[in-house]
Amino acid sequence: MKKETEHKPGKKYGMVIDLDKCTGCGSCMAACMAENNVPCKDDESNKLSSITWIRVYRLTNRKPFPETEICYLPRPCMHCGGVGDQGHSPCVSVCPATATDYDHGTGIVSQIYTRCFGCRYCMAACPYHARYFNWWDPVWPGDLKKTLSPNVSPRMRGVVEKCSFCFHRYQLAMEKAYVEGRRDLEEGEYQTACTQACPSGAITFGDLDNPDHAVAKMKEHPNAFRLLERLQTNPKVYYISSREWVRRAGDNYLKNEPTNSKPRAAAHHG
């Protein structure tokens, strides 16, 4: 049993988001909140207190009309693996409570709410603003409590939460596989809520290391990029855009620097 676990090659779940297809409708955000028991605040437009595990940002090329262009960019947790996927994610490495860890079996960065004591180091460390703090206890007015999913534990005041790539769905898919005597999942058996909710099919989810999964090929697309790649956080969320200004917006480039000057091969394979 012990040997089997050690020698089993780990999976590396990740996402490829085609920004050319994203219309900014926000279905992913709504689906995520419903799936993961994220409460609605009195004023959701107050971004200091609202909680959005996946958030759609609006980018613009800052050019005057008629050259103005808009691009919508959904941002879940990037589930950074750190250099060489050794699990040295920015948030994991600073957590003093071990409330967040890197799972080498799936490549997913966890967040354990009952263990977190709310110091918010991880929020300061995360370069993607993917983590949110519960300033208040969640409120579920009226019968909304009945819509809560039993598969995700609700959070309490004073803890940090973030996207889990719908890890409970992985757990449930594995349970089904176990009962059927399997240890492996098909690509379609584990998909995140945002992936399934996207009406334009902009989000693709799967095992980045499995050549049979769509994401493995898509991440090699010439227009594929990751956010702040040169920080070497090694995110597992890839974006594709045919527009160069969008790709440039994904990192801090100097004015005359060519767009693909990042040490991509090193960060990815190193």
Add this chain to the structure above:
Amino acid sequence: MSTSNHEADSLAPGEAPDRKQGAPGGVIVLFFIVGFALSMAFGWLVFPKLLYSEKNQPFDFNHKIHMDLVDSGCESCHVFREDGTYAGVPTLAQCADCHQDVQGESKDEEVFVNEYVANEKEVPWLIYSRQPDCVFFSHAAHVKMAEMECKECHGDIGESESLKVYRENRITGYSQDIWGENIAGIRKNTWDGMKMTDCGKCHEERMGSKGPCFQCHK
């Protein structure tokens, strides 16, 4: 303890130097030992009883009788659903298959048939092994994949003739079976507790590590 302090305070200033080394010192030590013993006795014997409130199940249930009647052991009634999730305690519909009418002579069965089956009301069983909200436990992974026996965690419930009293922790609201009967956390059997340390111990022994947090948390 308060008496001994008071005595020491009131005696000390007026006493002669020679008395200081004699009786009062001994009295203080004696009071300390007696107080310590009383505190320990309270902590180890009385407090565990005060910590838990006792609740009775809606009616008694005899696992042994049922085990003798069914073919495939525990899984005859405690079933896996098709999607791999575990159904836990059987629903009324499962029991009503046989218990439409009273079959035996036990009072408990009479209560069940007359109050619950007749009114189509689910039995509000108290679940001894209910885990906190943040815990994900996969019966499929343990029973189907690792081929563990039910009793490794649940004990010999299948051979019991009556249900034990449900003890609820007054502070946490969890069943005593989670912490275990021994307040110091000493385990004699694998089913003596269901805390995270119990899970972790077994995982370390058999899997080589406790595993990532998300393996058991949600």
